[in-house]
Amino acid sequence: MLAAEKIKEWLGVPLGLVYPETCQLCKTRRATARDGFVCGRCWSHVRFIRPPFCRRCGLPFAGELTTEFQCTNCHELELHFSFARSAVAAKGVVLEAVHRFKYSHALWFEDFLAGLLVREAAPALREEPWDFIAPVPLHPLKLREREFNQAARLAAPLARATKIPLNGQLLRRIAPTATQTLLTREQRAANMKHAFAVRPGARLDGKRIVLVDDVFTTGATTSACARALRSAGAAEVCVWTVARGL
Numbered sequence: 001m002l003a004a005e006k007i008k009e010w011l012g013v014p015l016g017l018v019y020p021e022t023c024q025l026c027k028t029r030r031a032t033a034r035d036g037f038v039c040g041r042c043w044s045h046v047r048f049i050r051p052p053f054c055r056r057c058g059l060p061f062a063g064e065l066t067t068e069f070q071c072t073n074c075h076e077l078e079l080h081f082s083f084a085r086s087a088v089a090a091k092g093v094v095l096e097a098v099h100r101f102k103y104s105h106a107l108w109f110e111d112f113l114a115g116l117l118v119r120e121a122a123p124a125l126r127e128e129p130w131d132f133i134a135p136v137p138l139h140p141l142k143l144r145e146r147e148f149n150q151a152a153r154l155a156a157p158l159a160r161a162t163k164i165p166l167n168g169q170l171l172r173r174i175a176p177t178a179t180q181t182l183l184t185r186e187q188r189a190a191n192m193k194h195a196f197a198v199r200p201g202a203r204l205d206g207k208r209i210v211l212v213d214d215v216f217t218t219g220a221t222t223s224a225c226a227r228a229l230r231s232a233g234a235a236e237v238c239v240w241t242v243a244r245g246l
């Protein structure tokens with residue numbers, strides 16, 4: 001169920017009576033629950049990721065490249081997923097919505113953000129068979145503090161749209177990691193390497209898994225998750241995120 005509908009159900013009233021029908025990003029134009037509380041003008045600033053991009057990490061490349069390529073980042077890093085894709089650039093309105101959704105509990109952005117992911121990821125995922133969708137987990141301490149896992153909230157609508165089963169229990173975050181924003185790419189990778197584990201007893205032999213997160217930055221987090229899944233027998237792990245840090 002979508003966040004807006006859930007709130008509506010709790011309260012038993014039309015959502016417009018609870019939230020003013022105003023865009024929650026610019027706070028000036030009209031936007032309803034149905035619009036995800038984001039107006040047409042703010043929507044027009046969303047930048048979808050389009051080819052050409054690195055076939056491995058999905059980094060968009062400005063230019064008229066017609067052949068497949070792999071970016072220099074991917075040559076330097078050992079990545080454990082087969083490919084990563086993102087729906088949109090983590091800039092402007094999207095970045096603001098992600099931050100407010102995640103850090104300020106602005107759950108009304110869930111429909112907007114999940115909508116971007118579903119729109120781009122669902123058609124691509126339908127082209128190949130996938131066994132599970134697994135959200136990147138939060139450490140239990142972080143989960144208690146934030147009260148929800150943003151990756152799990154975004155993965156659920158994608159699972160419904162693609163009919164790929166959601167498995168939120170597959171991965172566990174075993175090491176609480178401090179915020180990564182001030183670390184270098186190498187430090188992030190080292191920090192993350194042993195942060196995740198697969199639930200004991202999970203049978204993943206030959207499984208093809210879609211990992212979901214909100215933002216892809218260096219790939220350190222998703223690669224560490226993919227590493228854990230692959231060592232538990234998964235045949236392939238791909239990554240889909242709503243936004244891509246550029």
Ligand SMILES: [Zn+2]
Pocket residue numbers: 023024025026027028029038039040041042043
């Ligand atoms: Zn707006």
Ligand SMILES: [Zn+2]
Pocket residue numbers: 054055056057058059070071072073074
């Ligand atoms: Zn790359």
